[in-house]
Amino acid sequence: MAAGAGSPCGACKFLRRKCASDCIFAPYFCSEQGPARFAAIHKVFGASNVSKLLLHLPVHDRCEAVVTIAYEAQARIRDPVYGCVAHIFALQQQGIVRGANFST
Numbered sequence: 001m002a003a004g005a006g007s008p009c010g011a012c013k014f015l016r017r018k019c020a021s022d023c024i025f026a027p028y029f030c031s032e033q034g035p036a037r038f039a040a041i042h043k044v045f046g047a048s049n050v051s052k053l054l055l056h057l058p059v060h061d062r063c064e065a066v067v068t069i070a071y072e073a074q075a076r077i078r079d080p081v082y083g084c085v086a087h088i089f090a091l092q093q094q095g096i097v098r099g100a101n102f103s104t
Contacts, residue, residue, distance in 0.1 A: 010034010015047060024054050028066040037070055044073040 008019035010029030015038075019026060025047075029038050041050055050069060054062050075084035082089070 007031045010036075011038040011042075011047065014038045014042065024051050028063060040073040040077055041069055044076045045069065 007013075008017075008031065009023055009026035010031055011025035011034060012019035012023060013031060014035040025034075025038070029035075038047075041047075053069075054065065057065055072084050075087060079086040
C-alpha cells in the first residue's frame with residue numbers, strides 16, 4: 001500500500017480491491033487523481049494486461065511506460081478508430097499547410 005497511510009492507490013481504488021504493499025500500480029497512480037486516470041487505461045487495455053506489461057519492464061522504465069499507456073488510452077477513447085495516430089495525422093496536415101504557406 002504505497003499510496004499512503006491506509007488509503008489504496010488509484011488503481012486499486014478504481015478496481016475496488018485492497019492495495020497490497022507490493023502493488024505494481026501504487027507508484028504510478030496516486031489516491032486522488034489515480035482512479036480517473038486508471039479508468040481509461042483499464043477500459044482500453046485491461047488491468048491484467050497492463051500489470052503484466054509493467055512486470056516485464058525494468059523498474060526505471062515503468063513510469064514512462066505508464067505515462068505513454070495513459071496517453072494512448074485517452075487517445076483511443078477520443079478516437080476509437082485511429083487513437084493517437086489521429087493526432088499525428090493532424091500534425092502532419094498542419095506541417096503541409098504551413099509548408100505550402102511558407103513557399104508561396
